[in-house]
Amino acid sequence: MNVLAVWLGKLTLIALRLIGRRGNALPGLVVEKVFPGYLPRAMATLPEGVVVVSGTNGKTTTTKMVATVLGERLRVLTNDTGSNFVRGAITATIEHADWRGRLPYDVAVFELDEAWAVRFVAIVAPRRALLLNVMRDQLDRFGEIDTTAALLGKVAAATTGDVVLNRDDQRIAALAAKTKATVSYYGVLPALRPLFPTDEELYGGPIAVGSVPARAELLALPVGTSPTIELRIGGTAHRVDLRAEGAHNAQNAAGAAALALTFGFDSETVAAGLGHVSPAFGRGQRFVVDGRIVVLQLVKNPGGFRQTLRTLDGAVPVAAIVVVINDDYADGRDVSWLWDVDFTALAAVPARVYTAGTRAADMAVRLRYDEVSTDEVEPDPEKALRSAVAAVAPGEQVVIFSTYTAMWALHATLLRLGVPQ
């Protein structure tokens, strides 16, 4: 049976690639329909079972961190493209299985969207779960933030071994009560807490400092242009050069470290693994195009957008900013979340500003009310990218903030026009 499922999936994948499609979802969808029992059977063959990573922000990069760190000792199967529905996990499994249907891995690390994580755990009970945060996101799908937290509660409840929770997000920390698994926590040093606002705190609530002990804790953020962060992993402090930019990724590194500790890894191995993490798809990836540096930043919700805007204070001056807002289903149909992001700081950045995507005009309106003027409103993301690159001098930087569905085309264009850095 597994052999048939794997052949069906792999052939679908090959057919899609032949016609130039990515095929991150469809092979999984086909196998899910024809062989609904495939995924649980395949997962049951993994000696260390499945790790599920979920939460609103940071899933893809954190999944990559966990997979890279576990990769220091184990053979890791993962979906690292941000295709985070159950079909994405099945596609990754099919892709990595051999043609005899066997899965030569020790553990699977899957990023799952909050709603799909619930569907996933209904068919495969994860051995471990890492739950990051709950922020307002895709309310057209989830309705409310509390609904999203309840979904993650179901994931915690289904987990059999270890659940690792973010101590500093009250909605996440409260999930400890929902599970019989062993619970451990990660967090940031209380002095750093104001830099990591939860949804409540973003909207004026008091900063709540968690008091439960964390197995891994962020002690210090990078200073200036250095990528070095300081983490306490178990009982030992380590300095780690983290190639995933931004304070939020330093926090996620603490989560990945705490999860790795549940495997009995020593802190040196965990720190070394974190040093080997490269930026995940569209999360601060850099390309060189005609001597210009182009940075790709995925934005999906207000919290994440605010965090990535903070990465603009880097060493290389930003000469052009392109904001690409699509409103397809996977982006969220409702774009009102853009009004929960404060763009006023952009008015002080001496950069050309472009808006693009289906909601290019909406984005320009949003910027206008923060008194940031848009130089060009160009719905076609590729055209906007080309104009931005053409408008800046060699050595200067173009930063693209893009929602999910435009990211793939932009990524492909950048690979064609330039070289990944």
Add this chain to the structure above:
Amino acid sequence: MTLTLVHLYPREMNIYGDTGNVLVLRRRLGWRGIDAQVVPVAVGDALPHDVDILLGGGGQDAAQGDIGADFASRGAQLRAMADDGVVMLAICGTYQMLGHEFVTQEGRSIPGVGVLDVVTRGQSERLIGNNFVDTPAAGRLVGYENHSGLTELGSGATPLGTTQTGRGNNGRDRTEGAVRGNVIGTYLHGPVLAKSPRFADDLIRRALARRGESTDLEPLDDTLAERAAVVAAGRPR
């Protein structure tokens, strides 16, 4: 002259970007050289004496519970303000609470303040999607609806407008929102004023007229907003 804008419960009732309405009004006043003072009012805070425009947004069901008692305690004051012609823009949850009551799915009645002659009943289906509403006073309003309460208007309230493609007040009679004098309730998020500049200026004119000031407003370049409105109205639900 300074107009006073009250932002009710910015912390609890802000979930779908409705805070943007406050920003839109503040900027459109500022660009025309009219000073605006924004006063956030939280649970327990006193309302300022001289309010020109009061704005409130949508919140999570739980947040609506957190502020319910505080809101109810302001009933007499809010009714007096409405009678006095204060301009109110109440979105979603705040719209529901300005009505007579909200009846939960379990049949429990949560009394509103009775500023608007509407009653809302909770149910399980959420009405979610892009929406545009044609109004007699301010043309087409473009936004996004996301609610589960069904609102019925009494004889003392006029619908704000009608919707062809959206679900509106109750998914049944094509009406959206309610108006009584200068008090306007609607389910449109977006925030609604972002892509409906005529509506934003209509609210400003109402506030100026109430003060006896000139309602001639310097025109602003709203090309982008109009373009965004046309795009949004053409997108799938």
